[in-house]
Amino acid sequence: MTSSALTRARFIERYGRFFGSQRMATIQNLGYLLVEAWGEGPYIFDAEGNRYLDLWNVGGVNSLGHRHPAVVRAMEEATRSQDYGSLFFFSEAKGQLAEALARTTPGRLEATLPAVTGSEAIDQAIKLARGATGRTEVLHGDHGYHGTTGFALTMIGAADMREWAEPLIPDFRAIRYGDVESLHEAISERTAAVVLEPVRTDYDGRAPAADYFPEVRRLCDEHGAKLIVDEVVTGMGRLGHLWGIDHWRVEPDILVTAKGFSGGMYPISAVVMRPEILDFWGANPYRNISSYAWSNIGAIVARTAIEETERLLPQANAMGDRLAAVLDDLAVRYPNALLSVRRTGLLYALDFRDEAAGMLFILGMFKRGVVVVASSQNLAVPKLYPPLILQNEQIAEFAEKAEDTLKTLP
Ligand code: PMP
Numbered sequence: 069m070t071s072s073a074l075t076r077a078r079f080i081e082r083y084g085r086f087f088g089s090q091r092m093a094t095i096q097n098l099g100y101l102l103v104e105a106w107g108e109g110p111y112i113f114d115a116e117g118n119r120y121l122d123l124w125n126v127g128g129v130n131s132l133g134h135r136h137p138a139v140v141r142a143m144e145e146a147t148r149s150q151d152y153g154s155l156f157f158f159s160e161a162k163g164q165l166a167e168a169l170a171r172t173t174p175g176r177l178e179a180t181l182p183a184v185t186g187s188e189a190i191d192q193a194i195k196l197a198r199g200a201t202g203r204t205e206v207l208h209g210d211h212g213y214h215g216t217t218g219f220a221l222t223m224i225g226a227a228d229m230r231e232w233a234e235p236l237i238p239d240f241r242a243i244r245y246g247d248v249e250s251l252h253e254a255i256s257e258r259t260a261a262v263v264l265e266p267v268r269t270d271y272d273g274r275a276p277a278a279d280y281f282p283e284v285r286r287l288c289d290e291h292g293a294k295l296i297v298d299e300v301v302t303g304m305g306r307l308g309h310l311w312g313i314d315h316w317r318v319e320p321d322i323l324v325t326a327k328g329f330s331g332g333m334y335p336i337s338a339v340v341m342r343p344e345i346l347d348f349w350g351a352n353p354y355r356n357i358s359s360y361a362w363s364n365i366g367a368i369v370a371r372t373a374i375e376e377t378e379r380l381l382p383q384a385n386a387m388g389d390r391l392a393a394v395l396d397d398l399a400v401r402y403p404n405a406l407l408s409v410r411r412t413g414l415l416y417a418l419d420f421r422d423e424a425a426g427m428l429f430i431l432g433m434f435k436r437g438v439v440v441v442a443s444s445q446n447l448a449v450p451k452l453y454p455p456l457i458l459q460n461e462q463i464a465e466f467a468e469k470a471e472d473t474l475k476t477l478p
Pocket of ligand 1: 127185186187188190213214215216265269298300301326327
């Protein structure tokens with residue numbers, strides 16, 4: 069652990085202006101400033117010696133907790149045994165990661181396009197759907213979040229994140245998430261892609277009904293549109309299966325993974341698809357390039373993260389049941405503030421009375437040393453993304469501090 073004595077005040081004084089003075093002042097005034105010094109398992113430690121239980125984990129980047137030992141070990145070994153590698157070339161490490169994706173993703177998904185971030189991979193997926201179909205229209209769930217690059221940003225529900233960059237990309241249209249009728253009305257022979265998350269994570273944390281994705285699949289097949297499933301948050305065990313869409317037993321045309329894909333140790337993402345989607349590239353195998361995509365080190369780290377996730381899932385699901393019981397109990401005892409809790413696997417959406425109550429809960433928990441965040445589109449619904457290594461001890465800590473906080477809410 070580093071022993072830096074860098075307090076929050078000193079950080080602002082010394083470095084604040086390099087991150088935008090006004091922006092940093094706003095974060096400080098909000099009371100949400102954390103100067104990280106270390107992370108280990110389910111905890112973050114700040115530079116003043118405080119410990120925080122991390123139930124955010126950057127929406128699943130640290131799905132295995134911070135510095136998961138097997139992932140750290142794999143990364144240390146890889147930095148000794150591997151060169152970064154070059155984007156035009158291949159290696160055993162890259163082959164093994166692509167094979168692990170093909171083995172674990174549904175059905176015929178087999179070919180992979182390497183990428184670095186979630187946003188980038190979503191943009192590539194949409195470009196591929198447009199290229200493969202020769203069509204331009206993209207339908208996406210409303211109140212979605214798929215990233216902050218061009219195509220992804222065009223679909224974002226949060227006006228605050230989008231409007232200052234407009235005009236964005238034409239021929240995108242929102243459909244009502246989870247509503248088959250809305251897709252039915254919109255989809256046609258013009259539709260290149262339908263883009264959906266298995267759970268609408270940035271808004272209400274709602275999982276669609278059991279028949280939704282099978283119906284979406286059927287409508288896409290009927291109209292020749294590609295189904296793109298954004299598994300940036302819902303993949304890597306978050307919904308209780310390795311891939312969220314497994315919950316509905318549906319095979320998309322394209323699956324996008326990022327965040328927890330590397331167990332939080334390496335920026336790496338992937339677009340996994342039915343092999344024929346790449347056929348339209350024809351004679352030029354380099355029709356998309358990303359210089360940092362899939363280093364050999366990242367490939368080894370991500371394969372280790374997949375294997376660890378598979379190993380930990382049964383135990384994580386059992387712990388997830390216990391956390392769900394704690395949350396349901398709190399909702400029963402504090403019904404004025406906490407209206408209900410929605411849970412899919414290890415993703416929990418806490419439905420507060422209004423945005424003020426949601427924010428008070430988040431800030432109250434932060435003050436007590438628990439990191440929980442709101443979605444950018446819905447402050448009334450904080451989400452919990454516990455790590456797959458969750459133990460009884462952390463559930464007890466959460467229960468005690470959540471109760472303490474709920475007691476203070478009006
Ligand atoms: N899709 C979803 C569902 C996300 O939550 C995010 C990031 N929060 C992204 C895509 C974009 O990923 P990244 O931030 O790595 O670009």
